[in-house]
Amino acid sequence: MTTPLRVGLIGLGTVGQGVIRVLRGNADEIARRAGRPIVVTHVAARDLGRKRDCKLDGITVVSDAQFVARDADVDVVVEVIGGISPARELILQAIARGKSIVTANKALLAEDGNRIFAAARERGVMVAFEAAVAGGIPIIKAIREGLAGNRIEELAGVINGTCNYILTQMTERGQDFATALAEAQRLGYAEADPRFDVEGVDASHKLTILAAIAFGMPLAFDQVAIEGITGVQAQDIQAARSLGYRIKHLGIAKRTGKGVELRTQTTLIPDDRLLAKVDGVLNSIVLKGNAVGRIGFYGRGAGGDPTASAVVADLVDVARLSGADRRHFVPALAFQPDSVRELPVLPIGEIESAQYLRLRVADTPGVLKAITSILAESDISIEAILQKEPRGGEDATIAIITSVVPEQRFNAALDKIRRLPFVREGLSRFRVEHFD
Numbered sequence: 001m002t003t004p005l006r007v008g009l010i011g012l013g014t015v016g017q018g019v020i021r022v023l024r025g026n027a028d029e030i031a032r033r034a035g036r037p038i039v040v041t042h043v044a045a046r047d048l049g050r051k052r053d054c055k056l057d058g059i060t061v062v063s064d065a066q067f068v069a070r071d072a073d074v075d076v077v078v079e080v081i082g083g084i085s086p087a088r089e090l091i092l093q094a095i096a097r098g099k100s101i102v103t104a105n106k107a108l109l110a111e112d113g114n115r116i117f118a119a120a121r122e123r124g125v126m127v128a129f130e131a132a133v134a135g136g137i138p139i140i141k142a143i144r145e146g147l148a149g150n151r152i153e154e155l156a157g158v159i160n161g162t163c164n165y166i167l168t169q170m171t172e173r174g175q176d177f178a179t180a181l182a183e184a185q186r187l188g189y190a191e192a193d194p195r196f197d198v199e200g201v202d203a204s205h206k207l208t209i210l211a212a213i214a215f216g217m218p219l220a221f222d223q224v225a226i227e228g229i230t231g232v233q234a235q236d237i238q239a240a241r242s243l244g245y246r247i248k249h250l251g252i253a254k255r256t257g258k259g260v261e262l263r264t265q266t267t268l269i270p271d272d273r274l275l276a277k278v279d280g281v282l283n284s285i286v287l288k289g290n291a292v293g294r295i296g297f298y299g300r301g302a303g304g305d306p307t308a309s310a311v312v313a314d315l316v317d318v319a320r321l322s323g324a325d326r327r328h329f330v331p332a333l334a335f336q337p338d339s340v341r342e343l344p345v346l347p348i349g350e351i352e353s354a355q356y357l358r359l360r361v362a363d364t365p366g367v368l369k370a371i372t373s374i375l376a377e378s379d380i381s382i383e384a385i386l387q388k389e390p391r392g393g394e395d396a397t398i399a400i401i402t403s404v405v406p407e408q409r410f411n412a413a414l415d416k417i418r419r420l421p422f423v424r425e426g427l428s429r430f431r432v433e434h435f436d
């Protein structure tokens with residue numbers, strides 16, 4: 001067989017160790033696909049004394065990541081340290097030296113990808129990032145290549161494994177938020193700073209990338225309306241269940257007549273829908289193309305080996321294309337760079353959606369009437385309502401699901417409801433998606 005593709009791996013955490021395990025464990029199959037062996041020759045990590053769950057024999061292990069990015073004996077750099085800096089500088093250095101890049105770093109791509117892709121184009125190298133969205137699900141390749149004949153109208157997905165794991169543990173096991181998050185961290189699902197997961201930032205990074213490759217628009221992270229799962233309480237999970245819904249964290253990108261919607265949000269979904277059944281660390285993306293119709297993808301969204309599966313697929317692409325003229329590369333963001341078009345992104349106040357509202361109210365006569373009257377006066381229909389019987393002087397709980405309503409109209413009604421004297425502090429409000 002021909003000479004191996006020599007990989008310099010920067011980062012030896014959850015994903016980096018997975019990459020070494022998968023490349024070694026499936027070496028023969030991978031070489032048969034790539035046409036040459038793919039071998040990790042260099043690794044950089046911070047703490048060289050730390051025990052790793054992979055074999056490192058025959059690999060040069062250093063703490064200086066720049067050494068790996070620059071070494072002439074490295075053909076391709078895999079960046080799996082995460083974060084913006086020094087990941088960005090390392091990638092740009094490696095590109096400048098003519099090395100292709102494989103990265104799982106959605107934060108960097110969503111926030112500064114335009115610069116990195118431009119540098120790679122100029123130097124004639126690839127930047128591949130299948131692992132950046134939905135872990136092991138090959139969604140980037142599917143949208144960029146398999147669905148290239150479609151105008152993609154919308155996509156929605158469970159795209160953060162940590163959020164989904166936490167919500168599943170809370171729903172199925174009654175676990176509290178903090179315990180479930182600690183477990184997700186122990187399992188290697190969470191970002192180095194888990195606020196990125198639970199506050200919706202990680203999902204928004206992924207949504208930014210998905211929207212760019214689905215709609216042919218520039219990366220527009222600063223235009224995503226970001227919401228996480230920190231507002232979800234055990235009572236919401238119970239109320240949603242009683243109403244026939246599940247609570248999930250979704251990323252949604254949708255074309256409308258007025259512009260593109262880009263939002264991440266805690267969402268109630270009817271419990272018989274596909275996305276409602278995606279549990280634990282699993283991710284799922286459902287999208288609609290005008291030729292293919294609805295199509296769904298499902299699989300592990302985080303964790304070492306599933307994410308390494310995506311990294312290694314990118315390495316196989318790099319191996320197959322090394323030496324090829326860059327005009328033969330698939331465009332990194334699916335559309336030819338000079339055909340990427342700005343699209344207006346709708347402010348969140350202008351979207352339309354059904355809404356869930358849970359209120360704690362004093363147990364006095366006329367409460368329900370006052371709330372429903374405000375909704376009726378605002379021309380908001382109630383689709384479902386649940387009142388939990390108060391026990392021994394407790395407050396009553398009311399949960400409501402509305403029909404689809406303009407966001408601003410619902411917000412105005414909510415302001416009035418909040419001001420009612422018997423409504424207690426701390427209501428919950430999430431959007432509802434039916435996926436009919």
Ligand code: NDP
Pocket residue numbers: 010011012013014015016044045046047048050063064065079080081082083086104105106107131132135188189190191192301302303304307
């Ligand atoms: P980890 O925190 O587990 O690992 C990060 C690794 O990078 C560690 O080995 C660390 O070294 C090393 N590192 C950090 N900074 C430097 C530096 N300056 N020089 C050399 N090495 C450095 O992260 P993950 O593996 O979980 O994630 C890596 C990337 O993959 C992130 O971008 C993340 O968003 C993405 N990702 C993660 C997934 C997952 O399931 N975990 C799934 C999909 C994408 P040391 O070990 O010595 O501290």
Ligand code: HSE
Pocket residue numbers: 132133134135159160161162163189190191197202301302303
């Ligand atoms: N922290 C991310 C998640 C890792 O939980 O989905 C996978 O991108």
